[in-house]
Amino acid sequence: MDAMKMQKVMRVVLVLFLSTCHAAFSITDGLLPNGNFEVGPKKEQLKGSVVTAQNAIPNWSVTGYVEYIKSGQKQGDMVLVVPEGAYAIRLGNEASIKQNVKLTKGLHYAITFSAARTCAQEEKLNVSVVPTNEKRDWGQIPIQTMYGSNGWESFSCGFVADFQDAQIVIHNPGVEEDPACGPLIDSVALKVLNPPRRTRANLLKNGNFEEGPYVFPNASWGVLIPPHIEDAHSPLIGWIVESLKAVKYIDSEHYSVPEGKRAIELVAGKESAIAQVVMTTVGRTYDLTFAVGDASNACEGSMMVEAFAGRDTVQVPYQSKGKGGFIRGKLRFKAVSTRTRVRFLSTYYTMKNDNSGSLCGPVIDDVKLLSVRYPRRAGAA
Incomplete structure (x- = not known):
């Protein structure tokens, strides 16, 4: 091939590459294309650090x-x-970043992204997934409460x-005196969620919390799942975050x-609660069992998890040394309705002992609900 033909081929390849830079991509589990910027x-x-072109x-x-x-x-x-890496994006006044994606209709998805405050104490981010070139209501995520020790957090929101x-659009609705004052955004990922089913071994869906948002492998601070009032479709599939504050989704690689x-991890006392509604038979007795522990993240002191089911409740105390470990809790109850709300919350507020001022709390896991065929007695056991 002569030099002239080679130049033409290279120009065609370059044009094809550039034409795909803003095409829609189909992602099932991981970073969006250039999701870490x-x-x-x-x-x-660029003008200094300010991006001057829409598709730069x-x-x-x-x-x-x-x-x-x-x-x-x-x-x-x-x-x-x-x-993570060397670069991030800062969203100033009324600024947005957007990327086109290919989705499969009817599937459940979770978006995970990392963010940090830079100026304002009450910064918020709006996250939306909209049809291309259309407008839709935002889901708002507050980022003012500190749960991590280094100023960065990962957040997740779900959608069908x-x-x-x-x-996918991430937008800073804030307007500050300094137009550059706004949150930093780093990695952005997407994950397909597989809705779990109830089984004979567990009447609850996703009782082991294995089905949830994408966790960045190099991030050691977990993923915050906002309250359901902020998020119509929970990324912690099967569960509702029915509180004023978030709960933290943690992984065994870092906790x-x-x-x-x-x-x-229930990170905000009674303001951090999860629940699930399950079908039950009136008059039948059930056992709710679960694990209570600590995440081995310098969260020390007296902890208490409260479990509720129907009209019954149990408190499970746990003395944390901040180095891991867990105990088992159990609540036996008699169903008084065909729909029973199972709910967990942390009684106390706890802060890490690393002088960061960041909130933490007890860990819950391995939650199971089973019917008791021949109960000896009803009530807490």
Whole structure:
């Protein structure tokens, strides 16, 4: 092949590559294309750190005041830290990042992304999955409460796909005096959720919490699942977060987990609760069993998990040394309705002993509900 033909072939390949930079991708479990923003704008598409072209960041489009931040970049006396990789995005006043994706109608999905505050104390982010070029209501995620020790958190929200061609949008609705003042966004991932079924071995769905949002393998702070008032379709499939604060989804790679690879940490006292509604037979006796422990994350002290089912409740105390371990809890109850709400919360507020001021709490896992055929007695056991 001569040099002229080779140049033509290379031009065709380059055009094809560039034409796919903002195409829709189908993701089932992992980072979105350039989801960690490590591939950035060209120099001529930046004014300082401000992104000046809508499609400057490969695979993403931006609107509003968006900055491309390098780890270690200074903002006054503050050093901006990027925990994964070398680059992140900062969303200033009314700024958004967007990416087109291919979805399968009817499937359950979870979005996971990492974020950190930089200026305002009450920063919020709006997350939406919308048909391409259409508008839809936002799901709002508050990011002001600290649960991690380094300022970064991962958040998740769930949805059911109503359409195939969609756009994931993360938007900062805040308006500050400094237009650059806004949250940092790092990794963004998508995961297909497989709805678990109730079985003879467990009347609860996803009682071991194994089915949940994507957890970044290099992030050691878990994933926050916002309250159901913030999220119509829980990414912790089968469960409702029915509280004012989030719960934390943790993995065995970074935490102590009683059973399997995933568990839930109740990080905000009675403001951090999960529940599930299950079909029951009036007058029949049931046993609710579960594990209570700590995540081995410097969360020490007296803890208490309260479990509720119908009109009955039990309190399970746990003395944490912050180094892992768990005990078993049990509640025996008689159903008074055909639909029984099973609910867990943490009695106390607990903070880590690492001087970070971050909230933590007891871990629950391996939750099972079974009918008792020949009960000796009803009530708490």
